[in-house]
Amino acid sequence: xxxxxxxxxxxxxxxxxxxxxxxxPMHERMREAGPVVRLAPYPTVVACARHEQVHxxxxxxxxxxxxxxxxLTNFNLETPFRPKSLILEAxxxxxxxxxxxxxxxxxxKAVMQIRATFTAVAEKLVERCVEKGTICGIHDLAQIxxxxxxxxxxxxxxxxxxxxxxxxxxxxxxxxxxxALLARSAxxxxxxxxxxxxxxxxxxxxxxxxxxxxxxxxxxxxITHEQAPLLVRSFLSAGVDTTINGLGNALFALAHHPEQYAxxxxxxxxxxxAFEEALRWESTAQTFYRTAVRDCEIAGVPVAENTKVLCMLxxxxxxxxxxxxxxxxxxxxxxxxxxxxxxxxxGCVGQAVARLEGEVVLTALARRVxxxxxxxxxxxxxxxxxxxxxxxxxxxxxx
Ligand code: OVM
Numbered sequence: 001x002x003x004x005x006x007x008x009x010x011x012x013x014x015x016x017x018x019x020x021x022x023x024x025p026m027h028e029r030m031r032e033a034g035p036v037v038r039l040a041p042y043p044t045v046v047a048c049a050r051h052e053q054v055h056x057x058x059x060x061x062x063x064x065x066x067x068x069x070x071x072l073t074n075f076n077l078e079t080p081f082r083p084k085s086l087i088l089e090a091x092x093x094x095x096x097x098x099x100x101x102x103x104x105x106x107x108x109k110a111v112m113q114i115r116a117t118f119t120a121v122a123e124k125l126v127e128r129c130v131e132k133g134t135i136c137g138i139h140d141l142a143q144i145x146x147x148x149x150x151x152x153x154x155x156x157x158x159x160x161x162x163x164x165x166x167x168x169x170x171x172x173x174x175x176x177x178x179x180a181l182l183a184r185s186a187x188x189x190x191x192x193x194x195x196x197x198x199x200x201x202x203x204x205x206x207x208x209x210x211x212x213x214x215x216x217x218x219x220x221x222x223i224t225h226e227q228a229p230l231l232v233r234s235f236l237s238a239g240v241d242t243t244i245n246g247l248g249n250a251l252f253a254l255a256h257h258p259e260q261y262a263x264x265x266x267x268x269x270x271x272x273x274a275f276e277e278a279l280r281w282e283s284t285a286q287t288f289y290r291t292a293v294r295d296c297e298i299a300g301v302p303v304a305e306n307t308k309v310l311c312m313l314x315x316x317x318x319x320x321x322x323x324x325x326x327x328x329x330x331x332x333x334x335x336x337x338x339x340x341x342x343x344x345x346x347g348c349v350g351q352a353v354a355r356l357e358g359e360v361v362l363t364a365l366a367r368r369v370x371x372x373x374x375x376x377x378x379x380x381x382x383x384x385x386x387x388x389x390x391x392x393x394x395x396x397x398x399x
Contacts, residue, residue, distance in 0.1 A: 007037060010038070051322035058290075068291035071174060071288075142247040150243065165241065171237045238348075242386070245386050258371065275359060278358075280335040
């Protein structure tokens with residue numbers, strides 16, 4: 001380890017296959033090296049892996065902006081791969097306006113209104129899985145569920161929804177370097193982008209759905225009509241792959257911690273905290289970046305203007321400075337303060353919907369299934385940003 005300007009330099013590539021497969025040893029090295037470190041392969045980046053600094057960066061949106069992109073690419077220097085998101089990749093005052101609209105559409109009241117439907121679909125799907133007995137936790141459950149309920153709520157038609165999976169993979173790969181993972185998902189991009197943008201048009205969205213409500217906000221003058229399709233695109237970008245993998249990771253956690261599943265089975269009201277703890281234990285979005293708008297400091301260490309700041313959410317969520325016994329998956333932990341949804345003004349605007357999905361699926365499982373056992377080797381789907389499973393063989397033993 002050498003040092004430049006108080007900063008340890010680690011020879012670590014977060015996007016190397018071994019680190020994507022098993023990020024936890026890398027997280028520990030980064031946390032222990034210092035509050036802010038450099039990574040030899042990415043000289044324009046500084047990285048924070050401790051909870052305190054990740055939280056501090058997210059809560060200083062005036063210094064650490066999102067408008068230059070929340071991936072490795074600095075949009076001040078390179079063209080984004082798609083028109084910038086009007087919420088994810090925006091700063092106040094634009095962000096304030098668009099966020100207000102999405103925030104209202106995804107409010108607790110809206111979530112109350114979708115709850116019954118989301119619950120019924122979860123119960124039906126879990127019933128089908130129980131009848132099968134042995135399932136793929138991803139293809140038979142974690143993927144099917146969000147792909148049904150969320151586009152339904154947005155108001156997207158049934159045909160071609162697999163495009164949402166390809167698009168999500170691409171969006172989250174695009175936040176890393178131009179490596180083979182990005183190249184492979186970009187190859188599939190042409191027709192997918194067309195499908196996505198077409199489904200963002202008002203005439204393709206069910207009246208009254210989340211998508212149509214964005215156009216209603218445009219009618220009311222809160223945003224412009226030109227902005228509306230791009231805001232629908234945010235639903236389709238952020239609302240599917242994230243919840244699929246949140247659910248998949250939660251199933252993985254429960255299958256590998258039978259004593260925790262036993263507690264959930266004994267008390268289904270633990271479904272929500274069990275999902276929350278899974279988000280802490282294995283954060284779906286592993287990383288987001290900010291960009292320093294001026295010369296500044298992180299933990300007293302100088303950071304130059306235009307530096308990309310890599311926030312390691314998943315590492316912060318297992319920081320022993322914040323969490324006792326952080327590697328333990330404990331559904332009774334109540335991990336408030338985790339940063340799996342980010343923090344500050346950009347904290348996930350859809351988190352109430354994500355939590356609803358986790359809660360109702362795990363509740364249905366808890367009631368209907370006595371034990372969940374691994375039924376073979378799982379496989380990972382590597383992505384530059386997401387912690388994702390490709391397959392998860394499980395045996396469900398009915399109650
Ligand atoms: C967006 C967007 C895309 C990906 C993720 C996300 C986590 C937002 O297009 O606004 O939030």
